[in-house]
Amino acid sequence: MKKATGTAREIALEALRRVEDGGAYANLIVPSLLDRSSLEPADRRFVTELVYGTTRRRRACDALIDRFVSAPPDIETRRVLRLGAYQIVFGGVAPHAAVSTTVSLAPRRTRGFVNAVLRRVATTPMVWPDQPTRLSYPNWIVTTFEHEFGTEAVDCLERMNEPAPVTRRPDGYVQDLASQWVVEAVGARQGERILDTCAGPGGKSTALAATGARVVGADANATRAGLVARNAVSCGVDVEVVVADARRPPMADGSFDRVLVDAPCSGLGALRRRPDARWRVSQSDVDDLVRLQAAILESSVRLVKPGGLLAYSVCTITARESIGHRIPDGFEVVGRDGHDVPTLRDEWDDYGHGFRLAPHRTDTDGMVLVRYRRTS
Ligand SMILES: C[S@@+](CC[C@H](N)C(=O)[O-])C[C@H]1O[C@@H](n2cnc3c(N)ncnc32)[C@H](O)[C@@H]1O
Known part of the structure; x- marks a missing residue:
């Protein structure tokens, strides 16, 4: 297979493209792209975190972005905006670093727009319209968890926005x-x-x-x-x-x-x-x-x-x-x-x-x- 070249963020964006447009599974496409890359271990972990995090928080990222967008951006521009918003709000990346490194991934004609939107995302406190948007799940899933776990539903949904621990059996097989x-x-x-x-x-x-x-x-x-x-x-x-x-x-x-x-x-x-x-x-x-x-x-x-x-x-x-x-x-x-x-x-x-x-x-x-x- 062809070697995948590019920075961590470029590979993350490619993975998001395959998941969002191509129907790929994030837990399969990320390892497959990483296998073909020459990234160092820390960068590989960063790619996984970016793709998994941006995918989980897709709805929340859209809400963060949509405050500053009057007409819906094209799909590729939205993807870059989501990746930027995720890093700034959830990913713990310093806003100036997140903005400067993400803007360059956008199509040339929308870079100014992406820059402006991400800067505002970084500086404008968010007032979430509702719990499903903040937690970034479809409404019906939040309703289902509330029905099953009552007041503990939010704890449960928040936990499932975090990376899962890796547990290995004595024979080496990775199994929850x-x-x-x-x-x-x-x-x-x-x-x-x-x-x-x-x-x-x-x-x-x-x-x-x-x-x-x-x-x-x-x-x-x-x-x-x-x-x-x-x-x-x-x-x-x-x-x-x-x-x-x-x-x-x-x-x-x-x-x-x-x-x-x-x-x-x-x-x-x-x-x-x-x-x-x-x-x-x-x-x-x-x-x-x-x-x-x-x-x-x-x-x-x-x-x-x-x-x-x-x-x-x-x-x-x-x-x-x-x-x-x-x-x-x-x-x-x-x-x-x-x-x-x-x-x-x-x-x-x-x-x-x-x-x-x-x-x-x-x-x-x-x-x-x-x-x-x-x-x-
Ligand atoms: C939850 S997974 C099983 C996980 C597995 N027990 C393990 O621990 O690795 C469910 C499996 O059911 C299989 N499956 C779906 N419909 C089935 C059917 N009608 N008969 C038998 N297997 C089926 C799927 O292909 C899938 O592999």
Whole structure:
């Protein structure tokens, strides 16, 4: 691939261009552009911070800018203005440095305009019109968090505007603690047969296999199933990888001691890890996901052997995508402790008949876990 040249800010602007106009994912395009650059580590961190921060704060940056704009600027000029406003207001960059280095990135004909607007952004205190604009989320996401967390919603949303900590497992695999705690809660034991119905890219399958359990990692998406196989090799564990739609699983009834359904979800609990996700996901996506999750859950229950465990998890924090699903017939809810499952750690809050991790309290992704035992 061609080497990417340019300063940190030029590369950041290119990444923003690909995210905003090309639909690229920030967490994929930034590493890919950095791999092709010759930037030093400190500059690489700066690029990541600029792209992630400007993307998260897009709505807030637009509000900061729009105070001083009478006609909407062209898309490229707006992009440069956002990058400048982010550095000045949120990024801790000295205003004169932010303005002078950012103006030169603008199209030649709008440099004077960008300079004037950014100077005013730097010197005019902001009066935010409302909370969603200040926090820089779509209105419906703020409403959803207020419904779920009440007065703690702002803390939670603010936490998800900060960079996520990087946590590594003993085998080197980078995985958020919330996901590690889901694996722990499944309680897989040596020799047991475990199915991970939605396994790609394999974070949980590989951790389950590290217990000595015999793990089948399935995913409907062949590319993501391929990642499970690759990650199993690099973690040094055995996972039997299957490409399968969990709504029609090609496995025998009652053939697993434990089944993990780590369902596709809106990802509202992992927004700090995926800076552009808040602008991609919509309320109607959530409706579709709720239907998909219900169908996956319904088809997975028959795979659990009598007395076996079904664990359902989602990296979101809403009831609709988790405890809103019907308790499967022939199953009972497993509480904080049970005879053959580990007692849940205190970080899991009680949440209906399940448990939830709140990002602002645990400094992890938000996650809901429900455990069921097959009784008949
Ligand atoms: C939350 S991710 C799983 C993350 C994974 N368990 C891990 O820890 O690395 C959800 C996965 O479900 C897969 N998926 C979506 N629809 C599916 C379906 N109908 N059947 C099986 N897998 C599906 C997606 O391809 C995606 O890889």
